Amino acid sequence: MSEFPISFTLEYPYERTLGPVIGPFFTALRDGRVLGINCGNRVICPPVEYDPDTGATLEPDFVEVGPAGTVENWTWIAEPTSKHPFQEPFAFAQIKLDGADTAITHAVKAAGPDAISTGMRVKIQFCDERVGAITDVYFVPEADAQEQTITPGEKEVRKTIHKISLVYKEKLYPSRARYVQGLLDGKFIGQRSPKTGKVSIPGKGYDSIGRVTLSEADDVELSATGTAVSYTVITPIQYQGQTKTEPYISAMIFLDGSDQPLIAQEVHGIPADEFRAGIRLRAKFKAAGERNIDDICNSWMFCSTGDVIERWEPTGEPDVPFEDFPEFI
Amino acid sequence: MAEDIAIVATALTPCYRNYADSEPSMIMSLVNQILEETGVDRYKIDFTIAGSSDYLSGAPFSFIASVDGYGASPPVYESHVEMDGAWALFEAFVRLQCGDIDLALVVGSGKSSPGSPREIFPIQTDPYVQAPLGLDPVSVAGLQANALIEAGKATERDFAEVVSRSRRDALSNPNAQVAKDVSVEDLLKAPYYATPLRKHDLPPITDGASAMLIARGDRAKELCDNPVWIRGMDHRIESHHLGLRDLTDSPSTRIAAKNLGLEVSSLDVAELCVRYSPEEIVLRQALELGTNTKVNPSGGPLAGHPVMATGLTRVVEVARRIRLGEASRGLAHATSGPALQQNLLCILEGDA
Numbered sequence: 001m002s003e004f005p006i007s008f009t010l011e012y013p014y015e016r017t018l019g020p021v022i023g024p025f026f027t028a029l030r031d032g033r034v035l036g037i038n039c040g041n042r043v044i045c046p047p048v049e050y051d052p053d054t055g056a057t058l059e060p061d062f063v064e065v066g067p068a069g070t071v072e073n074w075t076w077i078a079e080p081t082s083k084h085p086f087q088e089p090f091a092f093a094q095i096k097l098d099g100a101d102t103a104i105t106h107a108v109k110a111a112g113p114d115a116i117s118t119g120m121r122v123k124i125q126f127c128d129e130r131v132g133a134i135t136d137v138y139f140v141p142e143a144d145a146q147e148q149t150i151t152p153g154e155k156e157v158r159k160t161i162h163k164i165s166l167v168y169k170e171k172l173y174p175s176r177a178r179y180v181q182g183l184l185d186g187k188f189i190g191q192r193s194p195k196t197g198k199v200s201i202p203g204k205g206y207d208s209i210g211r212v213t214l215s216e217a218d219d220v221e222l223s224a225t226g227t228a229v230s231y232t233v234i235t236p237i238q239y240q241g242q243t244k245t246e247p248y249i250s251a252m253i254f255l256d257g258s259d260q261p262l263i264a265q266e267v268h269g270i271p272a273d274e275f276r277a278g279i280r281l282r283a284k285f286k287a288a289g290e291r292n293i294d295d296i297c298n299s300w301m302f303c304s305t306g307d308v309i310e311r312w313e314p315t316g317e318p319d320v321p322f323e324d325f326p327e328f329i
Numbered sequence: 330m331a332e333d334i335a336i337v338a339t340a341l342t343p344c345y346r347n348y349a350d351s352e353p354s355m356i357m358s359l360v361n362q363i364l365e366e367t368g369v370d371r372y373k374i375d376f377t378i379a380g381s382s383d384y385l386s387g388a389p390f391s392f393i394a395s396v397d398g399y400g401a402s403p404p405v406y407e408s409h410v411e412m413d414g415a416w417a418l419f420e421a422f423v424r425l426q427c428g429d430i431d432l433a434l435v436v437g438s439g440k441s442s443p444g445s446p447r448e449i450f451p452i453q454t455d456p457y458v459q460a461p462l463g464l465d466p467v468s469v470a471g472l473q474a475n476a477l478i479e480a481g482k483a484t485e486r487d488f489a490e491v492v493s494r495s496r497r498d499a500l501s502n503p504n505a506q507v508a509k510d511v512s513v514e515d516l517l518k519a520p521y522y523a524t525p526l527r528k529h530d531l532p533p534i535t536d537g538a539s540a541m542l543i544a545r546g547d548r549a550k551e552l553c554d555n556p557v558w559i560r561g562m563d564h565r566i567e568s569h570h571l572g573l574r575d576l577t578d579s580p581s582t583r584i585a586a587k588n589l590g591l592e593v594s595s596l597d598v599a600e601l602c603v604r605y606s607p608e609e610i611v612l613r614q615a616l617e618l619g620t621n622t623k624v625n626p627s628g629g630p631l632a633g634h635p636v637m638a639t640g641l642t643r644v645v646e647v648a649r650r651i652r653l654g655e656a657s658r659g660l661a662h663a664t665s666g667p668a669l670q671q672n673l674l675c676i677l678e679g680d681a
Contacts, residue, residue, distance in 0.1 A: 010389075014456065044572075073476050075475055075524050075525075075526070076521065076523070077468055078522050078524075079522065081445070082448060085462055092468045104458075105572060106462065133461060134457065134458045134462060135461050160457060164452055166387060166444060167444075167445065167448075173349065173354075204351065204353070205351060205354050206351075206353065208401055209402055211357060213358065300391070
């Protein structure tokens with residue numbers, strides 16, 4: 001059986017307000033200074049909004065700390081991830097900045113694991129491009145530190161944007177791989193549960209009603225004809241990435257013998273005012289070399305038919321009356 | 330304790346490096362095993378709760394698809410935690426205390442293989458000063474290991490001994506992913522990965538799931554001959570700021586143990602959620618475990634780490650040993666967050 005490796009990127013651009021403590025902390029970092037917060041008789045850096053021992057709200061009573069400090073603990077990262085501050089080996093360290101009583105965890109750029117040790121002195125370095133974020137700075141051994149002149153920014157930093165971008169790689173699940181191979185071959189492949197007799201397309205590798213797992217032996221080829229049971233006319237709104245300009249019909253179609261509809265099937269060539277639920281349709285596949293399934297992933301929420309169907313055309317048979325519509329799984 | 334609650338059936342998948350099919354299919358096979366073993370009709374399960382994370386395999390709302398695994402039709406009374414299944418067990422345990430329902434199904438599941446765990450896990454840390462640095466659990470485990478060594482509480486050899494023993498013990502665990510007989514000396518020859526940790530001090534990347542059925546007293550006795558009683562559960566969390574924690578100790582574990590009145594001398598077995606070898610050193614010291622307690626006979630998470638099921642699997646492992654008569658009383662531990670940030674303890678006991 002063919003394998004279908006897929007890869008996708010999940011992204012969330014988290015934008016967060018910073019509040020009365022982290023806001024001033026990041027504003028200061030952008031402007032070349034490091035702030036700790038007074039908490040009882042100690043100074044906490046990075047500053048926190050609450051007393052870690054009692055939970056009491058802390059007054060925004062800041063103290064400037066650093067710019068140098070002492071390494072309290074470290075680990076040398078031999079193989080950085082793509083999310084780390086440096087793409088060459090570096091150290092994560094817990095650094096007690098001068099004037100602070102707690103350690104900040106940050107990255108130290110050093111020549112190698114022999115160039116870092118507990119008790120050594122390090123100094124903060126400010127990046128040229130600063131937005132008011134923890135990534136505006138990094139640390140180096142004090143001896144390697146450059147003197148820097150920092151021009152303060154103008155507005156107070158009130159928000160931070162942390163864009164999460166994660167890459168995933170997997171293969172299509174076996175049942176979906178066979179469904180996709182079917183589409184490439186110009187066929188609709190579903191699965192019939194031996195327990196309930198229900199047919200789903202694409203099969204999920206199990207029947208959630210009958211609670212049995214399904215295998216290739218349960219695959220069935222479905223007819224290319226079916227009944228539209230619901231539809232909507234979509235007027236494309238122009239947004240970035242939109243490829244459609246003209247209104248089109250998006251229909252939900254039950255292939256004959258299936259208990260689960262194909263959803264979001266585009267219908268062209270039939271005027272919207274002539275389309276109706278109950279209409280009988282036949283899928284005409286594209287030529288073998290023109291079928292594309294690249295948009296199909298393992299998502300359970302939506303599985304398309306890829307780009308393999310040239311068009312849905314009326315069979316000319318009488319409409320199916322509403323009372324005879326198939327029952328959904 | 331108002332209500333006696335027991336584990337009446339358990340199920341585990343093997344620890345897979347890469348499970349080719351979907352998470353719901355994995356869950357369904359486990360739940361079917363439990364239903365078959367107990368003869369319970371699925372519709373008679375009063376409450377179902379699962380622990381999983383959409384981020385692991387990058388599938389938004391995958392926790393809803395997982396409902397297929399325990400059964401969505403007719404609709405179930407269901408809850409979910411974005412936590413290890415051990416915390417789902419905690420919620421089910423509390424729910425049964427209410428006394429109005431008898432039977433709860435608990436599931437933990439996860440597929441870590443599609444993603445890159447070291448890149449995913451930083452987003453569970455502080456979103457302002459830690460997550461943007463990509464501060465990952467491996468790096469924090471390195472910091473914890475170094476802190477232990479510099480405090481004189483452990484040596485690199487101690488870490489290697491945990492790994493060597495765990496992976497040797499895993500040879501007798503049919504579900505283990507990494508099981509082999511490797512000497513401490515050989516392990517110590519490996520290069521550093523996150524100094525002073527080596528790659529073997531880390532858990533494997535694993536797909537897997539675990540599940541159990543728990544019941545109130547009388548119902549538990551009806552459903553099986555040898556229920557394993559949950560004698561107490563407690564969980565505590567520490568600060569998300571590493572600078573506010575003592576990485577060489579686990580005060581949250583100590584508090585949980587104290588609240589439970591844990592008598593370690595009575596424990597025959599402890600399954601600890603040791604994801605990184607230094608964590609065993611920290612947990613043994615925090616729990617003050619003695620030589621009478623066998624630790625991680627399954628090999629523990631170093632032999633297989635199905636994230637979101639790893640902690641619940643510890644409970645299953647202890648329960649199974651009690652059922653087999655290998656132990657009469659045991660402790661299961663689950664953890665969440667970098668360097669044992671959050672810890673859960675569960676005391677289990679047989680009938681004898």
